[in-house]
Amino acid sequence: MASDEPTEEQRDQAALWLAKRTGGSFGANDARKLDDWLNADRRHRRAFDELRVLYAQLESPAQRLAAKAPFRRKLAVRLRPRLGWLVPPAAAIAVFLGICWLNPSLIQNWQADIVTHQEIVSNIVLPDGSLARLGADTAVGLDFNDGRRHVRLLRGEAYFEVRHGEPGTFTVTAGGDEVRDIGTKFNVDMGIAETDVVVSEGAVAVLGSNDSEPVILREGNQVTLAGGRVGRIAATDTGLALAWMSGRLVVQGARVADVVRALERHSPRPIVVRGRLADRRISGTFPLTDVDASLETIAQAVDATVTHVPSLLTVLY
Secondary structure, eight states: OOOOSOOHHHHHHHHHHHHHHHHSOOOHHHHHHHHHHHHHOHHHHHHHHHHHHHHHHHHHHHHHHHHTOHHHHHHHHHHHHHHGGGHHHHHHHHHHHHHHHHOTHHHHHHHOSEEOOSOSOEEEEOTTSOEEEEOTTOEEEEEOSTTOEEEEEEEEEEEEEOOOSSSSOEEEEETTEEEEESSSEEEEEEOSSEEEEEEEESEEEEEOTTOSSOEEEETTEEEEEETTEEOOOEEOOHHHHTGGGGTEEEEEEEEHHHHHHHHHTTOSSOEEEOGGGGGOEEEEEEETTOHHHHHHHHHHHHTOOEEEETTTEEEEO
16 A cells, blocks of 8 residues: 655645735636646645644744734835835745755755665766766766766765766765766765765765865775764775665774765655764664664663654654
8 A cells, every 4th residue: 555645746746835825826727737736636635735734833933923913004005116026036935944944955956966765776867977886865966068977966975977079077975075086887875964975986086175185095995074074994895885875884993973864765654863973973784674672772882762753754763
């Protein structure tokens, strides 16, 4: 039986429809298109109804506040002929900001050219013929115009097999940090506060946003970028480092927050880590196909508790 839980893509589309309808520029043709979209899948209607309830909850306190401010109400009446056109856009912006607060990935998705969902690996052939293997919940922007070969990793994890013989240097940026291809195959994993780079073949030049000179990584090397600076180069087992492509997450001394973020890419619900637990360090192997079991393993390792709020979120504390 198919799940009634809307996908992130369906929630994003519902957000766009609600912002448009609330914004005032909503004609009869738009209403028919919205009805068609709502009737196409029961999850569409559920996503839209959830957002309507949220908007009502956000709007109600504002209405109560306005009712207690007669001077402001009189002032609003006087200004309405001149500033009334601002009301629909302001309402749409309020809806948009509320939705972005609930789903921060929405802005990244709009900036991205490619967004993956919960698949373990999505294979993408880039415009220059290079191959990108994107992990779950990964967003990338592409710029392959006028001789440029630039991939912007907005979130998530990606493994690149770069095609050589093409003009321009193949470059990946992640949060201001830069990885320039010299060899052939490398992996970039963008966490909350750190980005890991692993080279499985050839070499790359890694430059932090606060570094003056790049660091060269060669086959079997790994480095962590934090605070815009490249950390110490370390040898790594590339087979373990790239195990995510076969459904396993293998970490050594990683922050709990980053491990949970990697697991969250494969979860239908957000996962929240509370307090100092986020900066604890753990090592281990965690299946990406059973996120709940992996969270229980983490909880046992760091003496924490896992609580599930059905259909909403999971909390690790």
